[in-house]
Amino acid sequence: MSKIRILSDALASQVAAGEVVERPAAVIRELVENSLDAGAAHVTVEVQRGGTALMRITDDGCGMDREDALLCMERHATSKIRTKEDLAAIATFGFRGEALPSIASVSRFRLATREKEALSGTEIEITGGKLANVKDHGGNQGTIIEVRSLFFNVPARRKFLRTEATEYSHIENQFRTHAIANPKVTFTLIRDGGVAYHLPGAQNVLERIRGLAGDELANRLIEVERLEAQGIAVWGYIGGPGLSRSNRQQQLTFLNGRPIESQPINYGLREGFHTSLMKGQYPVTFLFLEMAAEAFDINVHPAKKEVRFHDGFSIRDVVAKAVKRALETANKLPEGLQSTVTRVPRPALQLRTESNVPTPTQQAFILPAVPLRIPVANPAPRIPFQTTIIEPDQTEPEKYTPQPIPKHEEAPEIKAAPPAKPATPTFRIIGILHRLYVLMESTEGLVLMDQHAAHERVNFEKIRAAMEAGGVPSQRLLMPLMLQTSPRDADILKRNLDTLTRLGIEAEPFGPNTFKIEALPTFLKVDDPLAWLDRVIEELQSLSSKSSAVRLGEDIIVMSACRHSVKANDKLSIPEVQALLEDLFACEMPYCCPHGRPTLIQMSMGELERKFGRAAP
Ligand code: ADP
Ligand code: MG
Numbered sequence: 161m162s163k164i165r166i167l168s169d170a171l172a173s174q175v176a177a178g179e180v181v182e183r184p185a186a187v188i189r190e191l192v193e194n195s196l197d198a199g200a201a202h203v204t205v206e207v208q209r210g211g212t213a214l215m216r217i218t219d220d221g222c223g224m225d226r227e228d229a230l231l232c233m234e235r236h237a238t239s240k241i242r243t244k245e246d247l248a249a250i251a252t253f254g255f256r257g258e259a260l261p262s263i264a265s266v267s268r269f270r271l272a273t274r275e276k277e278a279l280s281g282t283e284i285e286i287t288g289g290k291l292a293n294v295k296d297h298g299g300n301q302g303t304i305i306e307v308r309s310l311f312f313n314v315p316a317r318r319k320f321l322r323t324e325a326t327e328y329s330h331i332e333n334q335f336r337t338h339a340i341a342n343p344k345v346t347f348t349l350i351r352d353g354g355v356a357y358h359l360p361g362a363q364n365v366l367e368r369i370r371g372l373a374g375d376e377l378a379n380r381l382i383e384v385e386r387l388e389a390q391g392i393a394v395w396g397y398i399g400g401p402g403l404s405r406s407n408r409q410q411q412l413t414f415l416n417g418r419p420i421e422s423q424p425i426n427y428g429l430r431e432g433f434h435t436s437l438m439k440g441q442y443p444v445t446f447l448f449l450e451m452a453a454e455a456f457d458i459n460v461h462p463a464k465k466e467v468r469f470h471d472g473f474s475i476r477d478v479v480a481k482a483v484k485r486a487l488e489t490a491n492k493l494p495e496g497l498q499s500t501v502t503r504v505p506r507p508a509l510q511l512r513t514e515s516n517v518p519t520p521t522q523q524a525f526i527l528p529a530v531p532l533r534i535p536v537a538n539p540a541p542r543i544p545f546q547t548t549i550i551e552p553d554q555t556e557p558e559k560y561t562p563q564p565i566p567k568h569e570e571a572p573e574i575k576a577a578p579p580a581k582p583a584t585p586t587f588r589i590i591g592i593l594h595r596l597y598v599l600m601e602s603t604e605g606l607v608l609m610d611q612h613a614a615h616e617r618v619n620f621e622k623i624r625a626a627m628e629a630g631g632v633p634s635q636r637l638l639m640p641l642m643l644q645t646s647p648r649d650a651d652i653l654k655r656n657l658d659t660l661t662r663l664g665i666e667a668e669p670f671g672p673n674t675f676k677i678e679a680l681p682t683f684l685k686v687d688d689p690l691a692w693l694d695r696v697i698e699e700l701q702s703l704s705s706k707s708s709a710v711r712l713g714e715d716i717i718v719m720s721a722c723r724h725s726v727k728a729n730d731k732l733s734i735p736e737v738q739a740l741l742e743d744l745f746a747c748e749m750p751y752c753c754p755h756g757r758p759t760l761i762q763m764s765m766g767e768l769e770r771k772f773g774r775a776a777p
Contacts, residue, residue: 183320187310188334190259194303202218230282230294266311267288268307269308271303282295283297336357339368339372343361343364381446383486387478387481396445398487399445406441413447414447415449416451420467426698432484456470466691468644473646592731595731596610605764608763614740617747617749633664634680643674643676645673650669653667
């Protein structure tokens with residue numbers, strides 16, 4: 161029986177359309193969600209070359225009959241929604257009926273599918289959006305979708321793909337998130353022919369986390385017992401005190417089984433963890449929210465990651481309560497954790513309720529800080545030897561005057577403003593260590609440049625200069641974006657509209673708590689401007705009211721400059737390093753990144769000689 165309906169035009173336009181396919185990981189997200197929607201118990205994801213050469217998703221879900229298989233390739237064909245009421249109450253992942261046609265229009269696409277009782281299945285080939293072949297398919301029940309040569313017909317999009325390793329890591333994150341949200345489903349990820357993950361169906365979320373991240377992490381998680389209030393249920397697992405991250409990458413939140421990002425949840429977490437987290441640290445969470453479909457709107461974000469709640473305050477409240485309660489319980493040491501937790505006596509509990517004030521003899525327990533196996537983005541490498549930070553000359557600001565670059569052996573040389581005593585030291589680039597530190601020879605000894613920190617500094621100053629010179633170049637949006645905020649956030653935004661304008665963001669109030677965003681700074685290379693703006697608001701919120709508007713703007717710049725700087729291990733060529741050095745020395749403050757970390761350090765010959773025992777210490 162045919163299940164798919166074509167959406168009416170009116171309904172279709174009610175659904176926020178957007179770019180579905182931003183990168184290979186987005187294709188994986190759509191296809192895996194379809195498999196889960198189809199009730200699959202086994203989902204296998206195969207990728208080659210970071211997904212750019214091949215992505216193949218095989219499931220044992222309900223499959224499609226021939227009519228549906230052909231229909232699902234039409235825009236706005238979906239079996240999951242028919243009326244406006246359906247749209248409000250959507251419970252499945254898909255809802256817009258545009259993933260498959262979008263993906264097929266930019267790839268060599270093959271769909272093979274068979275329904276359970278059907279005698280034979282259907283195979284469809286589409287190349288760059290054109291139907292190339294339809295034939296019988298004799299495979300098992302379920303669906304196989306193959307996406308080859310992504311963006312083969314859209315060179316402009318292909319150019320924006322990052323390295324295969326980067327694209328793969330996005331796919332991996334997507335895969336892991338799905339796996340956590342659906343513990344009972346068996347997931348397999350095959351990368352370039354080798355099994356990267358095989359996760360047999362697990363009993364529960366904790367077991368799945370154990371399978372993915374290992375005992376080390378799983379044993380250190382605290383259970384958030386199910387809390388139901390105000391039509392919201394919250395449960396899951398969180399890292400206890402001592403288990404935190406410097407970014408949000410392991411702060412996973414799910415709504416009705418769907419991975420989401422949401423400000424009210426973030427605020428709730430922050431409030432719940434309160435003193436248990438160091439400043440600038442983010443918790444590790446696997447938090448599941450459940451609520452009626454009418455209580456939120458998932459059409460906000462083309463990638464369906466971001467959700468708008470009708471009552472964000474209650475969400476924040478319930479999340480905070482659930483987390484607080486879990487941390488309090490953990491401080492009392494629940495049975496289950498006894499064997500894996502080290503007892504560390506502390507004079508007082510940080511979190512307490514009236515019924516839970518410890519007597520002087522009671523001991524509180526915290527989890528030991530054990531390094532985890534899960535990689536943290538850009539771990540700051542430690543340099544195990546003593547170094548001297550080159551100080552800028554305090555007496556007069558240094559200005560770099562570009563010089564013709566003299567030849568010296570085969571490696572290029574750069575004349576730069578003096579980092580230390582000599583007036584015009586010559587840096588000769590020796591090479592790049594671990595794709596991170598540029599090694600240079602100076603007359604003084606060895607100079608190391610942190611290329612990431614240097615990039616941050618350069619970007620920061622470029623943007624700030626543009627701001628001071630009458631505004632950052634901005635780009636009008638084809639379609640204005642609508643940013644909905646809480647009343648409090650609306651206030652913050654209104655107070656900072658001027659700063660935002662100088663930053664290149666054109667925003668104007670549009671209704672009580674809505675802003676129309678008509679232009680964004682050109683430097684901004686984010687997938688999701690609305691989420692970025694939410695972060696900006698969050699940033700503005702956390703700054704004290706004393707700071708001047710300029711300071712606020714600057715802080716935002718630092719934030720985005722850093723986010724859009726070269727990552728620690730991007731490979732630079734020697735001419736790129738040279739250009740970076742020149743840019744760095746054209747900066748007002750070349751010697752530290754916007755966070756105050758050094759960009760350059762020097763080891764003098766004397767220091768080396770002492771280390772090698774050539775000179776007395
Ligand atoms: P949506 O998921 O928004 O409905 P898609 O373009 O992703 O839109 O899919 C269109 C339709 O194709 C789905 O509604 C579903 O009926 C069908 N479909 C897609 N993938 C599968 C699958 N793996 N198994 C069964 N049916 C599928
Ligand atoms: Mg879908």
